[in-house]
Amino acid sequence: MEGYISDYLIRQQQMLAALPTRQLSDLITLFRKAWEEDRQIFVFGNGGSAANASHFITDLSKGASDKMSKRFRGMSLNDNMAWMTALGNDYAYEDIFVRQLMNFAQPGDLMMTMSVSGNSPNLVKAVDWCRTNGVHSVALVGGQRGRLAEMADTVVAVDDTHYGRVEDAHMSICHLICYAFMELNEAI
Template sequence: MKDWIINYLRAQQAALAAIPPEAVAELIELLRTAWRENRQIFAFGNGGSAANCSHFATDLGKGASDKLSRRFRVLSLTDNVSWLTALGNDYAYEDVFVRQLQNYAQPGDVVIGVSVSGSSPNCVKALAWAREQGCRTVALVGAKRGPMASLAEHVIVIPDTHYGRVEDAQMGILHLLCYAFMENPALASPPAPPQ
């Protein structure tokens, strides 16, 4: 058991080390632009990725927003159980995210899809719709990449297929996006006046 734990932790460290700092920096700037322009930010995923999206919305909506002169407008589309189940039941499970975006999303908003496989039909459909509507799209995926990696404007691939390791690394990325605003006062400068 000790050897298994050591090997697991070694593989986990490799997954974390594979997070590309320059790509994370681009996402931080994307969120900063969204904040400055008062855009909305949406996140979605299934299973463990759904939990990561909820965690991200909490940290960005509360922790990061507490440090800013104006709050982030962020929603995890995984959190409204009655709406999710109504959409899944009345339409199809692949519509549970896209139909929420149809109610909320506007061009220029940020849409973040999180998936280990990159192939979840509901995430693929939502990202495709968001891209068509002029939203800024982000995909966090594992080594299989899937269609999400081709659809999104910004993509970070964790080069592993192990669900636990990829989900942990993806949560690491989402934490970086939030803590960048919590721990770097320069990012919290007031938004530029409208042109």
């Protein structure tokens, strides 16, 4: 068991060390621009990525906002279960995010999704809608990259296919974004 744990942690450390710092800096700049322009920020995913989306938007809209001169306007599209189930039931599961974006998103807003595979039909459909409606799309994906990496305006790929490690790396990226604002405030 100790060998397994040691190997897992070594792979996790290597993956985190290989994250593209230039791309992460550019990603933080995108969030800063959305904040400066008072744009709405939408975040969502499936499974563990849904939990990461909720966690991230909480940290951004509460924690980071507490350190800034004005608030971030962020929303996790995973957090209204009644709406999600109504959309899935009345339309299709692949519509649960795009239909919410249709109600709220405006040209110039920022959307970020997370997916290890990069191929979830509901995420692909939402990114496609964003492309045709002037919403900047960000995709955090795993090593397979998938369709999201071909479609999103901004892509950060974590070079691994292990769901746990990639989801952990995505959450590390989310924390990095939030803590850049919490610790550097408006200096970034």
